[in-house]
Amino acid sequence: MSTENRPPLDPHPLSEYVAWAGHRNREPILELLKKKLPQAPGEVLELASGSGMHINFFAPHFPHLTFQPSDKTDETFAHIKKLRDEQGNLNVRDPLAIDLTEPSTWPGEGSYHAMFCINIFQVAPVSIADGMMACASRLLTEDGFLMIYGPFMLEGAFTTPSNEEFHNILRSAGVEEWGLKDIADLRKAAEARGLRLAEQIDMPANNFSLIFRR
Numbered sequence: 001m002s003t004e005n006r007p008p009l010d011p012h013p014l015s016e017y018v019a020w021a022g023h024r025n026r027e028p029i030l031e032l033l034k035k036k037l038p039q040a041p042g043e044v045l046e047l048a049s050g051s052g053m054h055i056n057f058f059a060p061h062f063p064h065l066t067f068q069p070s071d072k073t074d075e076t077f078a079h080i081k082k083l084r085d086e087q088g089n090l091n092v093r094d095p096l097a098i099d100l101t102e103p104s105t106w107p108g109e110g111s112y113h114a115m116f117c118i119n120i121f122q123v124a125p126v127s128i129a130d131g132m133m134a135c136a137s138r139l140l141t142e143d144g145f146l147m148i149y150g151p152f153m154l155e156g157a158f159t160t161p162s163n164e165e166f167h168n169i170l171r172s173a174g175v176e177e178w179g180l181k182d183i184a185d186l187r188k189a190a191e192a193r194g195l196r197l198a199e200q201i202d203m204p205a206n207n208f209s210l211i212f213r214r
């Protein structure tokens with residue numbers, strides 16, 4: 001990961017660091033979503049939306065789809081709605097409180113044609129993968145998919161020296177759950193919930209997009 005102009009690491013969803021990361025990754029993720037999202041009308045859920053910058057950036061490119069932001073608490077909901085209203089995104093719903101560790105907060109079965117989640121695993125415990133896969137397994141339509149974007153380890157190894165450096169920066173913060181997680185652990189969590197890793201796509205700046213399907 002290039003350190004050029006990178007603000008100090010701060011995982012708060014409204015931090016300068018998260019805004020910087022989001023502005024770097026939103027174009028390549030949009031290009032991928034253009035290839036993957038349904039052409040027909042449908043419902044798309046973002047998990048861990050944070051500031052809402054991604055969902056509000058993507059939504060105008062898919063006027064036939066309805067976008068549902070969410071996060072574990074309502075702390076950022078006013079910000080998500082402010083972006084939506086400023087940008088006039090009529091196809092972005094009011095955010096929902098969805099905590100991936102709390103199934104009672106998850107909406108109804110089979111309600112989403114696609115789900116996506118950006119940059120959560122480097123600052124969350126790997127155990128959250130089980131909740132995310134269980135949630136996706138419950139909420140996705142039969143041919144729906146879950147796309148997870150972020151930096152990951154691959155079968156116990158760093159894919160680049162810069163990812164190892166980023167991992168070490170995260171670990172040096174002394175927070176138990178911070179650090180890169182392994183794609184193998186996500187795959188195992190998915191398989192335990194009836195999903196499979198269908199595609200592993202290399203993205204710029206040593207990130208991956210992982211697509212899980214039934």
Ligand SMILES: C[S@@+](CC[C@H](N)C(=O)[O-])C[C@H]1O[C@@H](n2cnc3c(N)ncnc32)[C@H](O)[C@@H]1O
Pocket residue numbers: 011012013018019022047048049050051053054071072073098099100101117118119120123124128
């Ligand atoms: C680093 S921020 C990334 C936010 C946004 N996806 C982005 O890329 O700008 C991580 C987000 O994960 C959310 N999060 C952490 N634990 C969660 C959980 N158990 N369920 C749902 N969201 C969670 C946080 O509230 C925060 O918004």
